[in-house]
Amino acid sequence: MSYKIRDISFAERGERSVKWAEMHMPVLMRIRREFSADKPLKGIKIAACMHVTKETAVLMETLQEGGAEIWLSASNPLSTQDDVAAYLVRKGIHVFAWRGETEDEYYSAIKTVLSGHRDITMDDGGDLTVMAARIGINAIGGTEETTTGVIRIKALEREGILRYPVIAVNNAETKWEFDNVHGTGQSALDGILRATNVLIAGKTVVVAGFGHVGRGIAMRARGLGARVVITEVDPIRALKAVMDGFSVMKMIEAAKIGDIFITATGNKDVITEEHIMEMKDGAILANAGHFDVEVSVRDLEKIATSKTDLRENLTEYTLPNGKRVYLIAKGRLVNLVAAEGHPSEVMDMSFADQALAVRYLLSRKLDPGVHELPREIDARVAYLKLESMGISIDSLSDEQKKYLESWMI
Template sequence: MTVPSDIASLALAPEGVRRIEWAAREMPVLKLIRERFQREKPLQGIRMTACLHVTTETANLAITLRDAGADLRVCASNPLSTQDDVAAALVNDYGIPVFAICGEDNETYYRHIHQALEHGPQLTMDDGADVVAVLHKDRRDLLPGVVGGTEETTTGVIRLRAMAADGALGYPIVAINEADTKHLFDNRYGTGQSTIDGIIRATNVLLAGKNFVVAGYGWCGRGVASRARGMGAQVIVTEVDPVKALEAVMDGFRVMPMAEASKEGDIFVTLTGDCNVIDRQHLEAMKDGAIMANSGHFDSEINLKALSSLSEAKKRVRDSVEEFHLQDGRKLYLLGEGRLVNLAAAEGHPAAVMDMSFANQALGAEWIALNHTKLEKTVYEIPHDVDQEIARLKLHAMGVAIDYLTEEQQRYLTSWQEGT
């Protein structure tokens, strides 16, 4: 039987299989979930559309969902993040329909989302809420059949909460990003390491001694800032939230507005989920040779239109590096077209951290499939007991033992009679 797909080349499949199997070695929690799903088939016959970064780690999640019985279709959540060999392997060796090609243009990107929706999904799985957006804008005819979904990212959750607040959300969504075992680890350790990896792979610059500007001190920003400092960079943080700015100061970083940081920075990374964090006035103030990268979900954080309007020419000087020759003679460098640098210029998060994120995705899909009839059309956090179980499984896989409360200790913590 032919598997529906639109990918670069099936000939790439053998390399994809090897890399998928390599990633699986670092994903023991998902392996345990997959083994249970193979027995219990909690998603049997449920049609699913997953709009995710098509990487080796995502492939292991897709295989887990397939083995749970889901009728799954996969498309990319970013035009530059698809690993073509992985897409080929999913189609050729694992029988999972995939619609994704690395470097696809905007028209192809959205055509692929539409193709992934053609079987009429009952569950959606998003990384950035693009499938939700397409369903609500272009395919409202499919909305009555959708009973629930999950969302991976901070940016996507922000969009979905806004939809829910406006009464526009058509079905319940589980916010995977709100799980402690997701944002405390994926966002901090995953984004921290993979963003630095993407910058170094793209440029091969020495970070030690550089002024490294981190825009946004959420969990992703914290991770990047700490790892840049570990590489010897002089880290500057920009923030709009006074509490987060205060945290950054007390964590030992310099904090200042972007208007000031733009004059000092050698390397800039945006991680806010907002638009025009690096704007025209900042571009006009930057030093000759400044390097800019984005690790937020969308390519809106650096004002690319302003960058183009200030430039008289641009050229690609390395893989994933564009040189903008400004009209005043300065040169500025943009990595990964302003898209997610950790995926555009590297391989994304390490499998060990995605193990927990995708465990949340798998269990979140199971939970919403079982409970959707009791849910309202809003955004839900993943149940606390699911979060705790994923942490326990990860510790077990790492060979780490922890203490447990005795009955006496449990009584003490839940009583009010005990005093000083």
């Protein structure tokens, strides 16, 4: 076994966390039973770059039960749950991840999991796939978990340097309609509350971006009693926000009235010096996008006259005008750095999609490029989730199917 983690003695605590997640991930556990019986991944080597959480552990063990050998690195330097990493090593998975990696250590770990022959890549954010493209790895196929990652991998495809097929798991409805909306909506607010313990009710929360993630955050913030302001660059999304009852304005105007700012755009420099200098004394900044570039930490570091770590995951910056702003989790993913990531129940569907996507890749030969998860796999995950909740739904009769396929009334 080759691995690099914080401390192998944390494994017992990690096992307890993983067992708790398994109780709340019935769809993935059902797929694990199928994989255990059929061994569809026998002899396959998987290079994975994902947040090393208890939910990810349930996926890794499912893939292992299917016959795969797994090499796992973190997709964020601060998101690894060290006890889970230790547990996975005890289970025979090659883990190269620990909380608090330097940038060099982070990329070195990704390079390590890619070294040697790898049949499948499994990515969360695109760093693994980008490195695979740069060093010329030609796998059977890969998967991508996030919106940011899909955008980056499509860029690789356009430039002609994506050498193998990648399934955009993020685009499955059972992923982005639940993971992105309900998962991030809850877990981002959870991270802010753990880092600050402030009251949300009565505050003005500014959400940058009204995609699936931003919509989920806005809904949850409003549910906690906040006045919610949306900033957007897309006119259609801005209009959706207005029709959903949210205030919409430019960030430079929102900066003057916001108490808590949450970025969810996937872009860089969403909050910069220009905005920060307009903010109230005591404004709180958090990022729910994949990379730490949405809130310009560079600008904060440049203009601040002093900087103090007040609490775990909360840093106070004093500005030249005497006001103070507070950055959560160093500008990295607030839900995974300051909290535990998405609830197990929602990752149940996302990771069921991942497991079935790997089996699908191995069952047929796809051309290099970005591919969607087949609708029948997406629908099956939804059916299994409903079944696990004790919910039954109607089905179409043959006559109804025929009617829907005809132009006749």
